[in-house]
Amino acid sequence: MTTSFSSLPIVDLSVLSSSSPCASEIKRLSTQLYDVFATTGFAYLTNAPLSSSHEDVFQLASDFFRMTEASKMQLAKKTFVKGNNNTYRGYFPPQLGQKDNLKEGFEVGPSNTPVQTHSRSKQKFNLAESNVWPEEDAFPNGKARLEQLHTELQSLSSTLVSLLAISLGKQADFFSGYLSNSLSTLRLLHYPLQPSAVERGADEVKLCCTPHTDSGILTLLHQDTTGGLEVLNSSNEWIPAPYVPGSIVINIGDLLANVSGGRFVATMHRVRTNGGGSSSADGMGRFSVPFFFEPGEDCIVRSIDGGESVVYGEHVRRKMGTFVEFQDMPEESVNWGAATTIAVEA
Numbered sequence: 001m002t003t004s005f006s007s008l009p010i011v012d013l014s015v016l017s018s019s020s021p022c023a024s025e026i027k028r029l030s031t032q033l034y035d036v037f038a039t040t041g042f043a044y045l046t047n048a049p050l051s052s053s054h055e056d057v058f059q060l061a062s063d064f065f066r067m068t069e070a071s072k073m074q075l076a077k078k079t080f081v082k083g084n085n086n087t088y089r090g091y092f093p094p095q096l097g098q099k100d101n102l103k104e105g106f107e108v109g110p111s112n113t114p115v116q117t118h119s120r121s122k123q124k125f126n127l128a129e130s131n132v133w134p135e136e137d138a139f140p141n142g143k144a145r146l147e148q149l150h151t152e153l154q155s156l157s158s159t160l161v162s163l164l165a166i167s168l169g170k171q172a173d174f175f176s177g178y179l180s181n182s183l184s185t186l187r188l189l190h191y192p193l194q195p196s197a198v199e200r201g202a203d204e205v206k207l208c209c210t211p212h213t214d215s216g217i218l219t220l221l222h223q224d225t226t227g228g229l230e231v232l233n234s235s236n237e238w239i240p241a242p243y244v245p246g247s248i249v250i251n252i253g254d255l256l257a258n259v260s261g262g263r264f265v266a267t268m269h270r271v272r273t274n275g276g277g278s279s280s281a282d283g284m285g286r287f288s289v290p291f292f293f294e295p296g297e298d299c300i301v302r303s304i305d306g307g308e309s310v311v312y313g314e315h316v317r318r319k320m321g322t323f324v325e326f327q328d329m330p331e332e333s334v335n336w337g338a339a340t341t342i343a344v345e346a
């Protein structure tokens with residue numbers, strides 16, 4: 001259960017850039033993170049040790065989403081283009097039938113493809129598959145930039161889970177099992193511009209991402225200046241989480257809440273359209289770039305208090321049934337426009 005917060009705390013990570021942080025500073029940071037995850041479940045992180053600036057990250061998103069529809073559909077998951085082989089990584093187009101979930105995205109896993117432990121033929125989604133990439137001239141240097149960002153966010157997540165282990169009274173390496181064959185996903189998201197309430201002649205809240213908790217361990221979110229992210233407090237009020245310059249947003253998922261034995265909370269959040277900020281996407285709507293830190297497919301995840309365990313891959317497959325971007329689309333309801341020509345029936 002969260003508290004009745006009215007804004008999100010800010011956690012300064014400067015100490016992580018020091019070559020030899022002292023033990024008391026590390027302890028203080030881990031206690032601060034404990035307090036965040038035991039109360040709001042969400043915070044802003046400042047001075048994170050990342051080499052990409054906000055501008056770099058959103059330039060990447062912009063470069064990707066401005067590619068032609070045909071170039072993007074070449075990377076579409078098999079759910080959307082039957083002739084493509086990628087089932088889990090790659091592009092998902094806007095779900096035109098989705099009233100409150102209109103978004104397109106591109107998902108990238110680790111550059112060292114995780115070890116394949118499950119026969120592809122038996123599984124609809126191959127969680128350990130390789131990434132798919134646009135042609136270099138359509139997305140100049142995009143592969144290298146995204147791989148670098150993935151690597152740095154993975155490294156930051158690994159530091160943060162060590163701090164959380166310490167905060168839970170465990171050794172720093174208590175969660176190191178989560179790092180082998182990690183499936184972490186870096187996702188570029190674009191929420192197309194929607195008519196404003198005035199233009200629609202309605203004043204109800206219009207969403208582009210419906211209320212949900214994240215399902216996994218840890219999420220690190222770069223959001224642009226558009227605004228619209230909101231977080232639910234214990235009084236059932238949606239608290240705006242606008243862009244704070246230079247920050248990334250952190251929150252935990254359901255699985256880490258369970259691992260913490262209920263000490264940490266996975267907080268409900270949503271994104272409303274026309275969030276009140278100024279769009280950095282030049283009239284295109286909102287860009288955001290969540291990174292989902294994930295264990296390996298075979299990783300056994302259990303509460304620090306013991307009890308039942310889950311195998312991470314099984315947890316993901318169960319959750320995927322509820323995500324719009326993994327639903328099978330009946331061919332006749334899909335309007336791919338120019339991209340229909342690249343769909344090759346298997």
Ligand SMILES: O=C(O)CCC(=O)C(=O)O
Nearest residue numbers: 189214223229271288290
């Ligand atoms: O776009 C955002 O700001 C939030 C995205 C989100 O919550 C998610 O992808 O889980």
Ligand SMILES: [Fe+2]
Nearest residue numbers: 212213214269
């Ligand atoms: Fe989320």
